């Protein structure tokens with residue numbers, strides 16, 4: 259392998275720049291050329307890339323987002339689109355690709371490899387942490403810290419006015435962000451898609467808290483929660499049924515994707531991407547690098563795509579105990 263391509267795809271996440279830097283620097287260390295494609299698969303289809311060397315990634319480890327930009331490419335879903343991408347890789351003499359993104363990115367990479375036999379290594383980069391084969395995805399830890407900091411601020415105003423706040427956090431159909439930030443921020447209740455709490459239990463719990471002397475409450479709601487009401491309807495429902503509560507809603511939105519990556523995410527990105535380059539140079543392919551039980555481990559792309567990794571139900575129990 260003489261030349262490795264790298265790209266970032268799907269939703270951006272803090273730490274993607276640290277990942278790009280690690281790929282580029284590891285390539286430089288091993289005397290392998292590296293080029294970066296812009297806007298994920300779309301840049302591969304358009305042949306939009308830049309040659310990268312150790313100096314082209316200086317000072318990016320601290321920056322959120324991705325200097326290579328990210329995109330969702332409809333064209334890559336078609337055989338013709340993937341053919342264009344393969345032709346461009348050939349023209350640019352790229353022997354292998356490192357794909358930094360989420361499960362959609364890996365699904366695309368797997369099909370691309372089956373059709374065009376270009377070796378692929380996937381690196382999990384998404385704030386949602388919803389990928390099998392790794393305990394942590396790049397960006398998850400930073401997003402948690404952002405969410406906890408925001409909830410801390412909302413708590414200040416909640417406790418000054420005896421208010422109940424419903425705070426919607428990201429995670430798509432996974433509750434990892436809600437569950438961990440909810441515990442970290444001391445939430446009263448945490449609503450996640452994996453475990454439907456039910457409206458009655460929510461009302462009971464809030465009523466119990468009020469009787470026990472709590473003057474304000476925070477409920478963290480995952481955006482994919484399946485309680486049957488969106489976060490605004492939920493607040494209305496609680497106001498109708500518990501008139502003592504002044505219920506407010508905050509949707510944290512895209513601030514959760516931004517910001518300088520935490521040290522954890524920088525180290526994770528660095529470790530995963532050095533291994534990704536080493537695996538390719540070692541002749542391996544079609545793997546995803548992950549972080550499992552404190553070690554960097556690779557699994558097949560198939561395994562990474564097989565099922566979402568499960569939330570730790572013990573965290574729900576901890577949350578219940580601590581909101582007593």
Ligand code: ATP
Pocket residue numbers: 267268269270299329330331332333334335336359360361362363364365366367369383384385386
């Ligand atoms: P995130 O988890 O942050 O959303 P993701 O990688 O899952 O990241 P997607 O938009 O699902 O984000 O996928 C990224 C890109 O991968 C898509 O825009 C598309 O170009 C490509 N892709 C996804 N699924 C497939 C597929 N089945 N076949 C070919 N390409 C695909």
